[in-house]
Amino acid sequence: MTLGPLEPLVAQWATLFSNHAAVRTAVVFAHVGGLVGAGGCAVAADRATLLAAAGHDAERRHQVEALAGTHRVVVLGLVFIVVSGLLLFAADVDTFFSSRIFWIKMALILALLTNGVVLQSAERHASRGVGGAWGRLRATSMISLVLWFLVAFAGVALTNAG
Numbered sequence: 001m002t003l004g005p006l007e008p009l010v011a012q013w014a015t016l017f018s019n020h021a022a023v024r025t026a027v028v029f030a031h032v033g034g035l036v037g038a039g040g041c042a043v044a045a046d047r048a049t050l051l052a053a054a055g056h057d058a059e060r061r062h063q064v065e066a067l068a069g070t071h072r073v074v075v076l077g078l079v080f081i082v083v084s085g086l087l088l089f090a091a092d093v094d095t096f097f098s099s100r101i102f103w104i105k106m107a108l109i110l111a112l113l114t115n116g117v118v119l120q121s122a123e124r125h126a127s128r129g130v131g132g133a134w135g136r137l138r139a140t141s142m143i144s145l146v147l148w149f150l151v152a153f154a155g156v157a158l159t160n161a162g
């Protein structure tokens, strides 16, 4: 894959990455650490939403308020994941660009982000008491929970199968 003007920079980065264990450790930690932070908060919030969906109005109101604070942590974690992910990709462009697992993972990430936008819209509607909003919030929370695990699985498969 030709990278045009980025070629020398990417080549320098790939050399630095493969020659320095400390650099690899820092980048992979940023990736896995971002996953623990963002994915951990998102999965915990999804579980709490699914429990509240079966609960009383007071529990639901409490959960919708709690959700508002979760998004900031998830977005911050995703920033770490995406930046470190691009650095991991740039460390071996030829392998990852031609990897089917890589593109399946990117498709799953797109689904995760799109579902996140729909989940936030359902949450706003639920906080305003719009009918049917809790049904959508329950469905998008279930999808979010499953997608976080699928993306993590694709990430590990990428490391092992390339």
Ligand code: HEM
Residues within 6 Å of the ligand: 028, 031, 032, 035, 039, 081, 082, 084, 085, 086, 088, 089, 096, 109, 112, 148, 151, 152, 153, 154, 155, 156, 158, 159, 160
């Ligand atoms: C929610 C988003 C993401 C999650 C949960 C995730 C998760 C993971 C996990 C668990 C690994 C295995 C780490 C290891 O065992 O060393 C991994 C590897 C990897 N990820 Fe991600 N990732 C995400 C987003 C991205 C993005 C956006 C990119 C690139 C643009 C990316 C590129 C990579 C690459 C290239 C590897 C393989 C690294 C290697 O073989 O050394 N990831 N990812």
